[in-house]
Amino acid sequence: MAKFVFKRLIYMVITLLIIATLTFFLMKLLPGSPLKNQEKLSPAQQEIILDKYGLNDPLPVQYVHYMANLFKGDLGLSFQYDNRPVSTMIGERIGPSAYLGFQAVVFGTIVGIILGLLAAIRQNSLLDYAATTVAVLGISIPSFVFAGLLQYYFAVKYPIFPVAAWEGFEYTVLPTIALSVFVIATVARYMRSELLEVLSSDYIMLARAKGISSFDIMVKHALRNALIPIITLLGPLAVNIMTGSLVIENIFGIPGIGQQFVRSIMTNDFTVIMGVTLFYSVLFIVVVFIVDILYGVIDPRIRLSGGKK
Amino acid sequence: MKKKSYALFLVLLLAMSTFLAACGGGGNDSKEKAGSGGKGSDKSDNVLNLTETQDIPSMDSALATDTVSFTTLNSTMEGLYRLGKNDEAVDGMADGDPQISEDGKTWTFKLRDAKWSNGEPVTANDFVFAWRKALDPNTAAEYAYIMYDIKNAQAVNEGKMKPEELGVKAVDDKTLEVQLQNPVPYFKELLTFGTFLPQNEKYVKEQGDKYGLEANTTLYNGPFTLDQWKHEDKFVLKKNPEYWDADTVKLNQINTKIVKDTQTDVNLFESGDADLIKLSSEFVDKYRENEGFFTVKESSIFFIRMNQTKSEWLKNVDARKAIAMGFDKKGITDVLLNNGSVVADFFVPEEFAKGPDGKDFRESGDKYLKTNLKEAKKHWEAAKKALGQDTVTLELLNYDDDLSKKVGEYIKEQLEKNLDGLTINLKQQPFKQKLDLETKMDYQLSLGGWGADYLDPMTYLDMYVTGGAHNQQGFSNKEYDKLIQEGKTTLLLEPEKRWEALVKAEKILLEDEAAIAPMYQRSRAYLSNPKLEGVLFHKVGPERSYKWAEFK
Numbered sequence: 001m002a003k004f005v006f007k008r009l010i011y012m013v014i015t016l017l018i019i020a021t022l023t024f025f026l027m028k029l030l031p032g033s034p035l036k037n038q039e040k041l042s043p044a045q046q047e048i049i050l051d052k053y054g055l056n057d058p059l060p061v062q063y064v065h066y067m068a069n070l071f072k073g074d075l076g077l078s079f080q081y082d083n084r085p086v087s088t089m090i091g092e093r094i095g096p097s098a099y100l101g102f103q104a105v106v107f108g109t110i111v112g113i114i115l116g117l118l119a120a121i122r123q124n125s126l127l128d129y130a131a132t133t134v135a136v137l138g139i140s141i142p143s144f145v146f147a148g149l150l151q152y153y154f155a156v157k158y159p160i161f162p163v164a165a166w167e168g169f170e171y172t173v174l175p176t177i178a179l180s181v182f183v184i185a186t187v188a189r190y191m192r193s194e195l196l197e198v199l200s201s202d203y204i205m206l207a208r209a210k211g212i213s214s215f216d217i218m219v220k221h222a223l224r225n226a227l228i229p230i231i232t233l234l235g236p237l238a239v240n241i242m243t244g245s246l247v248i249e250n251i252f253g254i255p256g257i258g259q260q261f262v263r264s265i266m267t268n269d270f271t272v273i274m275g276v277t278l279f280y281s282v283l284f285i286v287v288v289f290i291v292d293i294l295y296g297v298i299d300p301r302i303r304l305s306g307g308k309k
Numbered sequence: 310m311k312k313k314s315y316a317l318f319l320v321l322l323l324a325m326s327t328f329l330a331a332c333g334g335g336g337n338d339s340k341e342k343a344g345s346g347g348k349g350s351d352k353s354d355n356v357l358n359l360t361e362t363q364d365i366p367s368m369d370s371a372l373a374t375d376t377v378s379f380t381t382l383n384s385t386m387e388g389l390y391r392l393g394k395n396d397e398a399v400d401g402m403a404d405g406d407p408q409i410s411e412d413g414k415t416w417t418f419k420l421r422d423a424k425w426s427n428g429e430p431v432t433a434n435d436f437v438f439a440w441r442k443a444l445d446p447n448t449a450a451e452y453a454y455i456m457y458d459i460k461n462a463q464a465v466n467e468g469k470m471k472p473e474e475l476g477v478k479a480v481d482d483k484t485l486e487v488q489l490q491n492p493v494p495y496f497k498e499l500l501t502f503g504t505f506l507p508q509n510e511k512y513v514k515e516q517g518d519k520y521g522l523e524a525n526t527t528l529y530n531g532p533f534t535l536d537q538w539k540h541e542d543k544f545v546l547k548k549n550p551e552y553w554d555a556d557t558v559k560l561n562q563i564n565t566k567i568v569k570d571t572q573t574d575v576n577l578f579e580s581g582d583a584d585l586i587k588l589s590s591e592f593v594d595k596y597r598e599n600e601g602f603f604t605v606k607e608s609s610i611f612f613i614r615m616n617q618t619k620s621e622w623l624k625n626v627d628a629r630k631a632i633a634m635g636f637d638k639k640g641i642t643d644v645l646l647n648n649g650s651v652v653a654d655f656f657v658p659e660e661f662a663k664g665p666d667g668k669d670f671r672e673s674g675d676k677y678l679k680t681n682l683k684e685a686k687k688h689w690e691a692a693k694k695a696l697g698q699d700t701v702t703l704e705l706l707n708y709d710d711d712l713s714k715k716v717g718e719y720i721k722e723q724l725e726k727n728l729d730g731l732t733i734n735l736k737q738q739p740f741k742q743k744l745d746l747e748t749k750m751d752y753q754l755s756l757g758g759w760g761a762d763y764l765d766p767m768t769y770l771d772m773y774v775t776g777g778a779h780n781q782q783g784f785s786n787k788e789y790d791k792l793i794q795e796g797k798t799t800l801l802l803e804p805e806k807r808w809e810a811l812v813k814a815e816k817i818l819l820e821d822e823a824a825i826a827p828m829y830q831r832s833r834a835y836l837s838n839p840k841l842e843g844v845l846f847h848k849v850g851p852e853r854s855y856k857w858a859e860f861k
Contacts, residue, residue, distance in 0.1 A: 032741030036366070037374040037451035039744060040762065042778030045454055048467060052449040082367035084522055092540050148572060156576045163576045165566060166542050250569040255542030259569060268741050 008292075012285050019281045020070065020274070024063055027273050034079035034268040053079075055270075066274070075278075076271035080264070086275035090257065094279075096166055097249070097256035101242030103176045108183025109234065115184065116191020117223075123196060131188060138185025144247040147178035151251060164253035175252040179245055183237060190233060194226040228298055235291035239283050352840055352860035355561045358584050360568040360577060364541045369521030370506035371443035371450045376852045379503040383851035384546055384563070386531040389418055389436070389485075392501045392847050392854060396764055402431055402507065402530070406497075413492025413802055414460075420483045423553045425509050426529040433479035435507035441465075441472035442513075443504050452504045455762055458496060460488035492801050495765040502763065502850045532558045532856040541567055546855075559843075559859035575836075584838040590647045590712065593834050601837040604649025606830065608658050608761040608848035610769065613705075613720070613754055613826040618783035620753045622701050626823060628692035632754075633678040633819075633826035635685035636723035642829050645715050649832035654679045656815055657766040658830045661848055665804035670766050674812045677819035678827060682727055689728045700730040706746060706755035709737040716828075717756060747781050758831075761849050766811045767796060773818055773825075784824040789817045 032038065033055065035046060050056050054065065069076060075086035119131035154174060155163040161174050198204065199222055207217050246258035257276070264272035365381050367373045373382060383391065389407075393399035404421035423431040443450045444465045453466045460476025476488030489496065499505070512520075512528050519526040524538040532554070533546035546563040549555065566583070568574050575592055577583040588596060596602050615623045615632065622628045638652040651659065654676035662670045693699060707717040714737060721733040733754070738746065746752050759779075761768045771777065774793050775785040792814040800807035818824050837844075842861050845854040 030741070031745040035451055038741070040779075041451060041454070043748065044467075044778075045451075048446050049449040049451060052447060080366055081364070082369060082372040082521070083518060089540070096542075151573070151576055156579050159580060163580045163582055164568060164573045165582075166539075251573050253542075253566055253568045253570075253573060255539065255567065260541075266739060266741070 005293075008289055012289065015285060016278065016281060020067070020278060021063075023274060023277045024066060025059070027270060028059055028062075030265075030268055032268050034270055036080060036267070070278075075275040078264075078269055078272050080267050080269045080272070086271045089260065089272065090275055090279050093255060093257040093260055094243075096254050097258060098242045100172055100175055100179065100248075100254060100256065101238065101245075103172060104179035104241055105183055105234070105238045107176060108180030109187050109230075111180070112184040112187025113191050113230070115188035116195060117218075119188065119192045120195035120199065121218075128192075131192065135185040135189045135192075138181045139189070141181075142247075143178050143182055143245065144251060146181050147175065147248050147251045150174045150178055164251070166254050171252075175248050175254060178252075179241055179248050183241070186233065186237065187230060190229055191226060194229055195222060198222045198225045224298065228295065231291060231294055231298065235287045236284070239280075239287050243280055243283060352584075352838070355559055355860055357560050357563045357841070357855065357858065357860075358582060359563060359565045360574050360583050360586055361565050362567070362569050364567050365538070365544060367521055368527045368535065368538075370503050370508065371439060371448055372521065373503050374451045380851040380853055381535065381544070381546075381565075382503045382506060382531075383853075384531055384533045384855055385527075385529045385535050385549075386506045387423075387552075388502075388506045389420075389500045390497060391856070392498075392845070392850065394845060396498070396848055398498045398501050401501075414489045416487045416489065416496065417480070418485045418487070420485065421553055422483075423530055424551045425512070426534050426549065426551060427509075427512065428551075429509060429512075430482070431507060431509075431530050432482045433485040434482070435509050436485050436505075437477050437479050438510040438513070439506060439508035440477055441475050442508065444475060445472045450504070452502075455499070455502055455504050458489055458491055458493050458499070460490045462490065491797060493765075494801065494804055494807070495763055498764045533560075533563065536562075543567060554856075558856055560855060563855060578836055584841050585844065586836050588648070588834040588836050590645070590834075593647045596834075596836050599836060600839045601841075602834065603837065604832045604834045605846045606649065606651070606658075606660055606832045606848075608661050609758050609831040610653055610656060610658050610760075611716075611756065611758045611828045611831060612653070612656070613828065614747070614752075614757045614782050615823075615825060616750055616753055616755070616782040618750055620701075620703060621696060622692065622703065623753060625692045625695055626821075627688040627695065629823040629826070630678070631685045631689035631692060631728055632724060633685075633823045634681045635689070635727045636680065636720055638680050638828055640719060640723070641716055645712070645719060646829065646831075648834040650829045651832065652680075653827040653830045656819060656825065656827055657769050657811075658761075658848075661761065662764050662766050664808040666808075670808075670812070673808060674815055675820075677816065678823060685727060686729075689731075693730065700732070702732040702734060704734045704736050704753045706743060706752040707735060707737045708743060708756065709739050713737075713756060720756075720828075750781055750783065756828075764849055766815070767793075770811060770814050770818070771797070782824070784818075784822070786817055786822055786824075789814050789822075792817070 033046060033050060035041060035049060038046065041049075047056070054062065057065075066076070075090075078084045078086055078089055081089065115131045115134065119128040122128055151163060151174060154160050162171050165171050204217060204222060207221055243257060246262060248254070249256040249258045260272065261276045261280075263269070264276060361377055363375075363377050365377050366375055367378050368382065368385075370382055370386065373379055387401040389401055389403040390398040391401040400421075402420050402423055403418045405419060408417040409415070420431065420433060425431060440456060440459070442448055444453050444456055444462055446466060446468045456462045457466070461470050461474050462476070464470040465472050465475050476490070478486050480486050493499070507530070509528050516526045521527050524535045524544070527535060529535065529549060530552070532549055532552050534549045535544060536547040537543070537545035543564060543566045545565075548558050548561050552558065566577070568577065571589045571592065574583065574586045575588070578586045588602075613632065615629050617624045642650045642652050655671060655674060657670050657674065659671045660669060664670060664673055705717060705721065707713050717735050717737070721735055724731055724733055736752075743755070747755055747757070759769060759772065771793050772779045773784050774780065774790050792810045796807050796810050796814070800810055819827070838860070840860045841858065843857040843859050845857060847853065
């Protein structure tokens with residue numbers, strides 16, 4: 001196990017280095033400069049400013065500078081938000097995104113599992129069809145449609161919840177529901193099909209033959225196995241949602257990180273592009289790593305190291 | 310189990326019905342409500358709620374470049390003068406008009422007794438420090454060039470002189486003397502621009518890199534102070550009791566929420582959580598009859614650049630005139646924009662700069678290149694003859710936002726229909742990429758815009774001098790160059806003659822040369838709480854002033 005973890009950690013660092021290098025050079029292919037007032041500046045004036053930021057240096061020099069700073073843990077300063085450290089910017093903005101994402105994933109997973117469970121138990125019943133319809137709708141209708149509807153009906157027309165802001169729990173209800181729709185649908189769909197497969201397998205039949213109650217079969221035997229694909233799914237899904245949904249954050253005025261990434265690319269804010277990319281990459285790699293370890297916990301059949309056979 | 314399935318069915322039904330309802334009659338529903346305006350009508354607490362699409366990029370006046378920064382700085386700080394009604398410069402830190410020397414090059418300002426929010430007095434040195442800082446190349450200020458009218462400013466900014474050599478000095482604590490390179494007649498108004506705001510040297514040095522980054526690492530001397538600044542979420546301004554003119558300020562607090570979605574903006578207005586919002590074109594018809602609906606003309610002019618270096622056709626003046634007159638501009642302003650924007654048959658905008666006679670520049674100047682299909686066709690035929698070709702394909706470079714795309718497609722359709730043998734290919738590029746192509750002059754036609762930096766026609770006209778940094782289309786006319794040069798030098802002390810020269814220059818640019826094809830002057834549609842009064846809208850620098858705003 002320790003050997004496995006160590007090996008994986010090395011791979012993770014290498015992966016990150018490759019990502020950082022690739023992103024850096026690809027980003028430099030973007031035409032234009034990160035200047036905010038580029039439209040109004042003459043080329044001579046632009047030169048003065050680019051010189052100051054070292055953006056006129058040859059690319060390899062810039063790369064070495066950036067990587068050296070990166071190893072010191074310095075992500076640099078933003079161009080668009082004058083001289084604001086990129087690490088501070090990410091820190092400030094990830095909070096709301098992560099909070100909301102966490103809430104949505106937890107809520108969505110619970111509801112999704114229940115829906116999938118009910119559908120599987122009562123296969124081909126009205127309940128099953130209803131759950132499937134919900135799942136299909138949830139996957140095919142984009143979340144911003146739900147967001148818009150929720151906001152209009154439950155904040156403007158019937159002001160039960162506030163329209164948009166980030167002041168407390170009541171402000172998170174509508175965006176959480178809007179975000180969780182996709183989670184609910186995805187989880188419910190997987191849950192149903194996995195559970196059906198597990199329920200028809202031999203060992204469940206054996207359990208039934210032994211006279212174990214259906215409740216025990218469900219909770220102790222079927223559910224545990226059916227959860228494996230859900231966990232595979234949940235890792236990346238959680239990262240996706242917790243790193244911010246651009247559209248939902250825009251609609252509900254949430255000060256999250258979703259917009260930041262897009263905006264940094266549009267404005268050539270080099271340091272922020274790098275910072276956010278690396279941050280996303282680290283999150284993703286770490287989550288995939290955790291998921292791999294979790295596999296073993298849930299299902300001993302999946303071995304982490306091929307050594308002991 | 311039966312009960313459970315019933316409940317689930319209900320949930321499903323609800324989900325379905327909300328979805329279907331939205332597809333069907335959502336529009337009608339909202340129309341009934343539209344008339345009611347903002348709720349929460351009790352405004353006796355004088356708290357103004359606003360939205361902004363973007364956070365404040367910088368509270369350091371030397372670094373600010375955008376409207377959000379300039380507007381917030383305008384509320385929380387004060388320079389020698391500030392923009393008042395009709396964009397006239399009214400007293401700020403300066404106590405009365407400046408003393409101007411005979412040659413117009415030495416301006417002496419007397420400062421009033423005013424305090425920073427930490428209790429320290431505002432002194433002449435605060436201006437000297439801030440201006441030197443803005444021009445110091447190490448600051449990398451992107452609006453440094455706005456100060457180039459001050460003696461030695463350009464040399465300082467280019468690193469050829471030390472910041473101490475800048476033509477500005479504190480004679481004593483309350484007297485500031487400024488030497489000008491050129492005695493520009495609009496210098497007093499120019500001083501209202503954000504880059505000219507003072508900064509307290511001691512405080513700024515104490516804060517170091519943190520200055521302007523947080524609410525509590527910035528000093529204020531304006532009508533309001535920045536009380537709370539939650540990045541990317543909201544910022545809160547509170548009335549500044551230390552402000553010298555605090556009696557005039559009626560609002561106690563201004564909350565600005567960052568909202569990036571236009572529909573959310575409208576919803577916040579409907580629920581009474583916002584008192585003043587910008588309306589995008591698609592909402593204008595719905596709210597046009599609303600009591601709080603109004604439009605404000607801005608100084609931005611949108612036009613088609615015609616690059617004379619990349620096409621034989623665009624080198625031909627007849628072809629350029631045909632293009633400039635060959636499309637219906639009204640279709641853009643009335644249908645596509647629908648927000649009060651006006652057709653531009655000019656380059657220097659309306660209601661923008663007043664001449665020495667007190668009249669608007671547009672009253673002195675004429676209208677040029679009006680839409681005229683007959684004339685356009687005539688010029689087009691002449692161009693064909695001169696070039697000996699019957700057909701041509703031109704590329705139109707465009708921004709990639711929704712509105713610009715629509716405008717681009719409209720122009721293509723109009724020109725192809727009206728000018729026989731012309732094919733237009735549209736090329737949409739992200740903003741930065743488009744700028745890059747323009748700088749490299751790697752385009753044929755391009756939809757462009759230009760906003761004013763200061764209240765003088767020169768902010769538009771000096772763009773098109775031969776070899777100018779923003780000419781970017783190979784336009785050159787000797788007489789035009791001469792007129793602009795005179796307007797910037799010899800005629801500065803003869804305002805009437807200067808004005809005539811500028812009128813003449815615009816005429817050459819458009820009527821004689823058709824260097825560009827003006828399309829429209831932009832306006833913005835707003836929706837406001839009807840009780841809100843006294844918000845001033847400006848054409849340069851800050852978008853709005855709240856110093857005189859109140860709820861009636």
